Amino acid sequence: MKNRRPVRSAPLAKIGRASLDRPLPPLYYRVSRTLEQRIRDQHSRVGDRLPSEDDLCREFGASRITIRQAVGRLVEQGLIVRRRGSGSFVSAVKEPRAATPSKFTGALEDLFAEVKAVRTKSAEIVEEVPPAEVRVLLGLGVQETVAVVRRVRTFRDRIFSLSTNYLPRSLGAQLSESELYQYPLLQLLEEKLHVTFRYADQTVEARLADEDVARALDVNFGDPVLFVERLMFAEAARPVEVVRSYYRADVYRYQIRLVRSRKAPFHWRLHDDVR
Structure with a gap:
């Protein structure tokens, strides 16, 4: 069994067509989808502040304009709220559902x-x-x-x-x-x-x-x-x-x-x- 330390993912901007062997959506859309998934998976909770524009630019290898487009899409969805002078904050997440008893269908x-x-x-x-x-x-x-x-x-x-x-x-x-x-x-x-x-x-x-x-x-x-x-x-x-x-x-x-x-x-x- 191999030992492996966590590694940082490559910036989305550096993942081209060859990686997926098919055209990718615009970068702002991919950034937005990634942030959205983090929110819905509750890695970020209501009231949490999003990383700064500079941090997001570095993480995704994107420009400020691209990051603003991505965050703007989340604002339109009601997942993010912008506060002047303070930054962007999570305003909604997917509510966890109560677990219900289940079993294998058969054995x-x-x-x-x-x-x-x-x-x-x-x-x-x-x-x-x-x-x-x-x-x-x-x-x-x-x-x-x-x-x-x-x-x-x-x-x-x-x-x-x-x-x-x-x-x-x-x-x-x-x-x-x-x-x-x-x-x-x-x-x-x-x-x-x-x-x-x-x-x-x-x-x-x-x-x-x-x-x-x-x-x-x-x-x-x-x-x-x-x-x-x-x-x-x-x-x-x-x-x-x-x-x-x-x-x-x-x-x-x-x-x-x-x-x-x-x-x-x-x-x-x-x-x-x-x-």
């Missing part, structure tokens, strides 16, 4: 069926300090590192997903990148490392592709993608793994069946037998 075997139908195009295993929200989910210390498995996968020879798995280092140390091309990670964890998963909490939401996701999935910057986060639990309700996946909207479809309850006519439930 864990359904996950095996899903991942066995795809192929791995690229894979790596590195050791990193995880994002704060992942650290909280796994109950880790502030500077504690984890094994990070990143894969780009294909379905019927089309790029399908970008997945990042966060695992304890003890598990990551027993995996090799070559194995990831031969077997699904879920299968390796259960059959090779003898991790028995009991249940998982999963959230699904629509997001906009940032530069890294767009490059990996071969889509345009700002295109809609499906984001799925899964927290996997082993015995004794012990959280073991966080899986974050981005799926191409034109390739992946999420489908469930809701069955009307006989006891409560206005209540619907997930049908357990759907595959």
Whole structure:
């Protein structure tokens, strides 16, 4: 497993057509989309001050005019408010939704069926300090590192997903990148490392592709993608793994069946037998 320190992303202005192999939207639009995603992901909260124009110019390799256009777009959306002499501040964010109980449609075997139908195009295993929200989910210390498995996968020879798995280092140390091309990670964890998963909490939401996701999935910057986060639990309700996946909207479809309850006519439930 490789050690890797966080690195600063290349300025958006330096990412040209060759990186995505297709024309990019105007720079102000890409900057605006990136800032918007940060706000909606709650990296910036209501009342937080945006970085100064100079800081944004340096971060994105853009001119003041471009940054003003980008921020102006957020003002029009109601996400940012300008205060003369003080700067720009976050005025609205996406409200977090309360989690509701859910379960796999069927059993864990359904996950095996899903991942066995795809192929791995690229894979790596590195050791990193995880994002704060992942650290909280796994109950880790502030500077504690984890094994990070990143894969780009294909379905019927089309790029399908970008997945990042966060695992304890003890598990990551027993995996090799070559194995990831031969077997699904879920299968390796259960059959090779003898991790028995009991249940998982999963959230699904629509997001906009940032530069890294767009490059990996071969889509345009700002295109809609499906984001799925899964927290996997082993015995004794012990959280073991966080899986974050981005799926191409034109390739992946999420489908469930809701069955009307006989006891409560206005209540619907997930049908357990759907595959």
